[in-house]
Amino acid sequence: MADEQHLPKVEIWKEVCTSCGACDDACPTDVIRMGEDGFPFAKYEEDCQGCFICEWDCPVGAIRIRVARWYEASRLP
């Protein structure tokens, strides 16, 4: 089992985000929630499956899923 540093990472750029909530609505594992500041955040990042749906659904490219280290770990013997 991969350790925590190898799990997918959710990155959100508030400078670009329009607070539309599409990523919150789209996430199938309910990782993303809208914060009190009006911006999304990864409340349950440990549940992220690296599916990229939030990234694809964001209309302004404000969210990115980083899976490189997670992917590399999955290939270790």
Ligand code: SF4
């Ligand atoms: S990559 Fe998938 S599981 Fe992870 S936060 Fe985005 S929509 Fe949710």
Ligand code: SF4
């Ligand atoms: S879908 Fe994009 S613009 Fe909309 S709340 Fe999420 S990160 Fe912000």
